[in-house]
Amino acid sequence: MQLQINGKLMNQLAIFFSTIVMLQFVADVTGLTSNLDITYNLINITASYITFSLAVIFTLIGARRELSKYAIVLLCSVVGIKAIYFAVFVILWGLAGTP
Numbered sequence: 001m002q003l004q005i006n007g008k009l010m011n012q013l014a015i016f017f018s019t020i021v022m023l024q025f026v027a028d029v030t031g032l033t034s035n036l037d038i039t040y041n042l043i044n045i046t047a048s049y050i051t052f053s054l055a056v057i058f059t060l061i062g063a064r065r066e067l068s069k070y071a072i073v074l075l076c077s078v079v080g081i082k083a084i085y086f087a088v089f090v091i092l093w094g095l096a097g098t099p
Contacts, residue, residue, distance in 0.1 A: 007065025010058050014071040017055035022078050024048050029085065052078075 024044065027033050033044060059075045062068055 007062050008068075010062030010065060011068035011071040014055055014058035014062050014068075015074055017051045017058060018071070018074040018078050020051045021048060021055055022074075022081070024051070025078070025082060025085075 024047070028044070033040065036044075055075055055078070059071045062071055
């Protein structure tokens with residue numbers, strides 16, 4: 001018996017993991033995790049990469065089965081916000097020399 005992949009479930013998982021990635025990013029940017037030790041930072045970075053890759057995988061699987069614009073929009077907004085943050089704050093402030 002062949003297992004059927006439920007597109008709605010895949011889209012819900014994609015939205016969940018995209019939300020987790022966004023919350024991790026907001027916690028890092030606002031400095032909520034700055035007082036924690038280096039072990040937590042390594043675990044946090046690894047968890048961020050894993051959740052982002054799961055969000056991408058579930059979005060792609062869900063888009064093949066049942067198109068959900070919310071999963072795609074949320075994933076694109078996560079990528080866009082991270083790109084804008086790094087372009088504006090990290091690169092431009094690094095070039096200007098004023099942190």
